[in-house]
Structures are given as structure tokens and as C-alpha cells.
Amino acid sequence: MKQKIREIVLQAAQKAFSIGELPSSEIPGVEIEEPKVEAHGDYSSNISMVMASVQKMPPRKIAEAILKYIDNSEGIIEKTNIAGPGFINFQLKKSAWHPFLLKVHNENTKYGASDIGCGKKVQVEFVSANPTGPLHVGHGRGAAVGDSMSNILSFSGYEVQKEYYVNDSGRQIRTLGLSVYLRYRELFGKETEFSDDYYQGDYIRDLALLIKEEKKDLFLDKNMEDEAVQYCARFASDYILKGIDNDLKSFGVKFDNWYSEQSLFDSDKVDSAINNFKNKNIIYEKEGAFWFKTTDYGDEKDRVVIRNNGLTTYFASDIAYHKDKFDRGFETIIDIWGADHHGYINRISASIEASGHDRDQFKVIMIQLVNLLRGGEPVAMSTRAGEFITLKDVIDEVGNDAARFIFLMRHYDSHLDFDLELAKKKSNENPVYYVQYVHARISSIIDKGREEYGIKDIDLNDKSVSMLTEPEEIQLIKAMARYPEVIRSSAELLEPHRITFYLMNLASFFHTYYNKHRVLTDDKVLTHGRLYLVMAVKIIIRNGLALLGVSAPDKM
RNA sequence: GCCCCCGUAGCUCAGUGGAUAGAGCGUUGGAUUCCUAAUCCAUGUGCGCAAGUUCGAUUCUUGCCGGGGGCACCA
Numbered sequence: 001m002k003q004k005i006r007e008i009v010l011q012a013a014q015k016a017f018s019i020g021e022l023p024s025s026e027i028p029g030v031e032i033e034e035p036k037v038e039a040h041g042d043y044s045s046n047i048s049m050v051m052a053s054v055q056k057m058p059p060r061k062i063a064e065a066i067l068k069y070i071d072n073s074e075g076i077i078e079k080t081n082i083a084g085p086g087f088i089n090f091q092l093k094k095s096a097w098h099p100f101l102l103k104v105h106n107e108n109t110k111y112g113a114s115d116i117g118c119g120k121k122v123q124v125e126f127v128s129a130n131p132t133g134p135l136h137v138g139h140g141r142g143a144a145v146g147d148s149m150s151n152i153l154s155f156s157g158y159e160v161q162k163e164y165y166v167n168d169s170g171r172q173i174r175t176l177g178l179s180v181y182l183r184y185r186e187l188f189g190k191e192t193e194f195s196d197d198y199y200q201g202d203y204i205r206d207l208a209l210l211i212k213e214e215k216k217d218l219f220l221d222k223n224m225e226d227e228a229v230q231y232c233a234r235f236a237s238d239y240i241l242k243g244i245d246n247d248l249k250s251f252g253v254k255f256d257n258w259y260s261e262q263s264l265f266d267s268d269k270v271d272s273a274i275n276n277f278k279n280k281n282i283i284y285e286k287e288g289a290f291w292f293k294t295t296d297y298g299d300e301k302d303r304v305v306i307r308n309n310g311l312t313t314y315f316a317s318d319i320a321y322h323k324d325k326f327d328r329g330f331e332t333i334i335d336i337w338g339a340d341h342h343g344y345i346n347r348i349s350a351s352i353e354a355s356g357h358d359r360d361q362f363k364v365i366m367i368q369l370v371n372l373l374r375g376g377e378p379v380a381m382s383t384r385a386g387e388f389i390t391l392k393d394v395i396d397e398v399g400n401d402a403a404r405f406i407f408l409m410r411h412y413d414s415h416l417d418f419d420l421e422l423a424k425k426k427s428n429e430n431p432v433y434y435v436q437y438v439h440a441r442i443s444s445i446i447d448k449g450r451e452e453y454g455i456k457d458i459d460l461n462d463k464s465v466s467m468l469t470e471p472e473e474i475q476l477i478k479a480m481a482r483y484p485e486v487i488r489s490s491a492e493l494l495e496p497h498r499i500t501f502y503l504m505n506l507a508s509f510f511h512t513y514y515n516k517h518r519v520l521t522d523d524k525v526l527t528h529g530r531l532y533l534v535m536a537v538k539i540i541i542r543n544g545l546a547l548l549g550v551s552a553p554d555k556m
Numbered sequence: 557g558c559c560c561c562c563g564u565a566g567c568u569c570a571g572u573g574g575a576u577a578g579a580g581c582g583u584u585g586g587a588u589u590c591c592u593a594a595u596c597c598a599u600g601u602g603c604g605c606a607a608g609u610u611c612g613a614u615u616c617u618u619g620c621c622g623g624g625g626g627c628a629c630c631a
Contacts, residue, residue, distance in 0.1 A: 084574085170630095313630085410570090437592080497570085
């Protein structure tokens with residue numbers, strides 16, 4: 001609808017020019033928007049204001065000239081007027097909205113889908129937590145955002161791959177192995193010094209116990225220590241990774257690919273990426289270490305890729321990893337990181353540019369921290385002491401739907417308060433149920449219509465639909481007409497929370513309508529029209545929730 | 557010290573240059589012989605401060621103030 005108004009306005013402006021009422025044909029960025037104030041109509045355009053300086057005419061004069069040539073042959077415009085500094089306001093006929101209902105029904109699960117992605121290959125990498133411990137709520141937020149963003153992008157015509165990068169190499173894995181090994185020794189009554197550098201937490205002891213059951217006292221032999229630590233490391237990280245996978249699956253998040261850091265070394269991709277940069281003279285040697293000149297690409301300082309002990313840094317594998325993403329044919333890669341990694345953006349961007357790709361082919365979504373609360377009070381979380389509430393704990397307590405919805409209720413740039421008590425409440429304080437309730441209510445109406453009114457199929461005719469003239473009905477249809485634009489901006493800006501807010505708004509309109517008007521009435525024609533209306537609402541609620549990864553129950 | 561993010565109603569937050577800045581919670585008062593009250597209706601002196609760009613700034617620029625995070629040959 002917005003597009004249609006835009007065309008009408010632009011055509012009118014051109015006509016006004018060709019007839020000679022406007023001196024210039026130049027038309028700068030024209031906006032069509034939905035005014036916040038109802039009195040300003042359904043749509044308004046700022047065209048005369050943005051044209052004022054080009055035309056060297058006062059905005060209101062321009063507006064008058066354009067208005068003369070507005071083409072209303074389709075009869076959708078009720079009235080127009082010029083207001084304020086020069087806005088052109090359009091009031092549409094009620095009947096102009098009715099065709100949208102048909103569109104929603106026809107397109108059904110595809111309503112709101114688009115091809116703005118043109119089939120471009122996009123990779124979304126998210127969670128990618130190290131396999132050294134269970135997932136926590138912060139990872140949950142990343143999982144919800146990444147998964148939903150992937151849904152939205154593929155719904156918008158991108159070819160999306162969801163990837164989890166597994167840091168299964170390097171120092172932290174060895175530390176994990178040592179931690180488990182020490183706990184293993186403890187199980188045999190050996191004295192150990194378990195410093196803060198090791199992974200705390202009971203799960204390390206559980207792992208040690210598993211190894212004890214499997215290997216008995218085999219690893220107590222001092223000569224076996226190296227082998228034992230290595231075994232513990234691999235055993236533990238495999239085990240933990242499996243747990244992470246399970247937790248994510250039960251959260252409804254499935255990855256298309258798990259990419260191992262170790263495989264980058266095994267296939268010599270790290271070496272070749274570094275050699276490539278050496279040949280380009282953007283890696284140099286200093287004080288026994290090798291440095292990548294990231295300052296050439298806007299970083300604050302150069303970064304080490306090979307330490308003077310000969311070992312590569314995490315950054316080195318990341319260079320190879322991101323290069324490999326492009327080698328696999330992705331045109332855009334999206335990384336979702338915790339906010340604490342922000343210092344990393346510049347150096348990864350640098351490596352991407354140095355590999356011959358465009359900086360804006362790489363997008364980083366930085367997710368702000370989650371504060372876990374219970375009844376308004378912060379939940380004590382101490383990683384050092386190994387006391388923390390895991391993502392699994394949270395989901396077990398509040399359920400998938402509530403957790404996912406809450407994670408997507410904020411812009412990812414905002415800190416998020418996640419209150420466990422609130423997440424369990426079944427009231428307006430907890431908007432997930434508010435939205436789901438719409439779906440359940442409509443399902444119930446449809447059931448009742450079938451059972452008590454004998455309505456099996458909607459008898460769709462213009463007469464039924466044209467009876468939808470109540471303000472609340474038009475409000476609902478207008479909101480539904482806006483849905484594709486919400487999806488689109490959500491995809492373009494990579495902001496899933498826009499859908500969450502949209503759904504809460506649509507739900508609010510529905511509840512208002514529901515309380516004021518009956519769907520099932522004695523008037524058969526009207527009843528069919530209204531059923532057609534609420535079924536369209538149901539379709540959108542279901543679609544929107546699906547993009548968020550939240551279920552749409554028929555009963556609550 | 558340098559870098560990034562944030563600062564909007566009592567609280568938690570929406571608002572990618574437009575007119576009179578919104579929602580939920582909280583407060584107070586109301587609504588159910590009728591499709592699910594997990595609902596609805598009513599109730600509001602707020603864009604941290606100051607310059608700049610613009611016809612127009614909560615939105616863009618700069619500076620300051622306040623909160624968080626980051627500044628390793630760690631990941």
C-alpha cells in the first residue's frame with residue numbers, strides 16, 4: 001500500500017512538472033509514512049518539503065501543484081489535504097484495505113516473504129561457545145537472536161547457513177584436560193593443587209568420574225601424564241560439545257554445520273593463510289613473533305599471529321576461518337558475538353579486507369549482556385566458584401517459548417534483564433502469552449464456529465468482507481498490511497526484535513477487537529467476514545512466532 | 557589514558573530526519589448472564605547537558621556528564 005501511494009505521488013509530481021507547474025523534474029528522497037496521529041490520515045508524504053529547495057518554491061505551493069494531479073482512478077483515496085509545514089496527507093477508503101485480507105489468506109505461510117535476498121548466500125555464525133563448559137543465559141540470547149535472524153533472512157530470500165565454530169584446539173582445551181585430570185587424581189586420594197586458572201564447576205568432577213570408570217587407575221602413572229591430559233581434554237570437550245548440542249536442540253536451535261578449529265590446522269589452512277599474508281608483506285617479524293599489520297586497515301595496533309614460542313594465536317586461526325567462509329562461497333558473513341568481544345571486530349575486518357573482500361561483506365552483531373534476575377534480585381553467578389545457572393536450568397524452569405520470546409524482546413544492543421519469576425508468570429507482564437493467547441482464542445472461535453454454527457469453510461464473498469467497517473477491524477487490517485514491511489526492515493537491519501514488537505502490537509489490536517465485537521453472530525454474512533478477518537490474524541501470529549522460534553498453541 | 561555500546565515516563569524498554577514521542581509494568585478506579593479475564597477500558601509535565609548541520613533533530617556531527625564493556629605474544 002505504501003508503495004502504491006508512493007507511485008501515485010511521484011507520478012503526480014512528474015505530471016505537474018511536464019505541465020509546467022513545477023520548474024524542476026528533480027525529485028529527492030521522498031518518504032511515505034504512516035502518521036502517528038490518526039487525524040493526519042493513513043499515509044503522508046514529505047515530498048513538498050524535500051523538494052522545496054530544488055524547486056525554489058514554498059512547500060505548500062508545491063503540495064498544491066502535486067495534489068492537482070493525484071491519480072485516484074482506483075478509487076482508494078477518500079480524501080487528501082495539506083497540513084503542517086507541507087505534508088500531503090492521504091485518507092484512504094475503508095474498502096481500500098479489504099484486499100489485504102485476501103492476500104494474507106492466499107499467501108498464507110508465505111505472507112511477508114520476499115526475495116530481497118536474491119538467493120545470495122549468507123552465513124550466520126553464532127553461539128560458538130568453547131567446549132569447556134555448559135552454555136549460560138548469554139549464549140541463549142545469542143542462540144535465539146542467531147536462529148531467528150537466520151529464519152528471517154531465509155524468509156526474505158537469502159540462502160542461509162547456520163554455523164557453530166568449535167574452538168577445539170589450543171590452550172583452553174589443554175586447560176580443560178588438565179582440570180579434569182587433576183580431579184581424576186583427586187578421586188584416587190592424590191593431593192593436587194587446583195588453582196583458579198583451572199575450570200571450576202561440578203561438571204569437571206563428573207567428567208573425571210566417567211574417566212575413572214573407563215580407565216580405572218591407568219592414568220595415575222606419572223609417565224602417562226601427557227597422554228592422560230590429552231585424553232581427558234578430548235574426552236571432556238567431546239562430551240561437553242555433545243551436551244551443548246543437546247541443549248541447543250531442546251531449545252529448538254539446529255545448526256547446519258559445526259566447524260572445527262582443529263580442522264583448519266589439519267588441512268593447513270592456517271599455515272597457508274599466514275603464508276599468503278607474509279607474501280603480501282602484511283605480516284612481519286618482530287621480537288621473535290609474527291605480527292599482522294592490522295593498523296594498515298584501521299586497527300589501533302598490530303596483532304600477533306605467531307607467538308615467539310612458535311604457537312599460533314587464536315587470531316591466526318580466525319583469519320583462516322573467515323577466509324575459508326568466503327572460499328566456501330558466502331557473499332555475506334554475519335558473526336554474532338558477545339559484547340565483550342568487540343575489540344575483535346577491527347582485526348577480523350582487517351583480515352577480511354586483506355584477503356581481498358569488502359569490509360561490508362562482514363557484519364558483526366554484538367549482543368549485550370544478560371542480567372539474570374529472580375523476582376527483581378540479581379541471581380548470584382560466579383564462574384570462578386563454579387556456581388552458575390546454565391541455559392538448560394533456565395529453559396527447564398521457564399520453557400522454550402518464554403525464554404526465546406524474552407531474548408528477542410530487546411534490541412540486541414540493549415542490556416537485557418531476564419527475570420525468572422516474570423518469565424513464568426502467565427499475565428500481561430509476560431508478553432509471550434499475550435501473543436500466544438491471540439492464536440489460542442482464534443482457534444477456539446473457529447472450533448466454536450464449526451461446532452455450534454456449523455461453519456466448515458469460509459464462504460468468501462465481497463459482501464462479507466465489505467461488512468468489515470468497524471474502526472477496530474480496519475485497524476487490524478492496516479496492521480496486517482504492514483507486516484511485510486516489518487519483515488523486510490527486520491531482515492535489512494538484522495533486527496529480529498522488530499517482529500516481537502510488531503506481534504505484541506497486533507495482539508493488542510486483536511484483544512481490543514475481541515472485547516468489543518463478537519465474531520460469531522446471528523448475521524451469517526457478517527460472521528463469515530469476521531471469521532475471515534480473525535483467521536488472517538491467526539496466520540500472521542503463527543508466521544511471526546515461527547520466525548522467532550516460538551510455538552503457536554491452539555489451546556492454552 | 558584510548559576505543560565501542562548505552563542514556564527516552566517511577567521501573568523495563570520501543571521509536572534507521574518529520575506534525576501532538578509510544579508500549580508493558582507499577583499506581584488508582586472500572587468491565588465477565590454472551591466466541592478462553594493468560595483479556596479489556598480509563599489514569600502520564602519524560603528524549604542526560606551544550607553547541608552545530610537541516611525547512612525540520614530523540615534520531616546525524618562535535619564536546620561534556622553518567623552507566624556498562626573492551627584495550628595480552630588469553631580465548
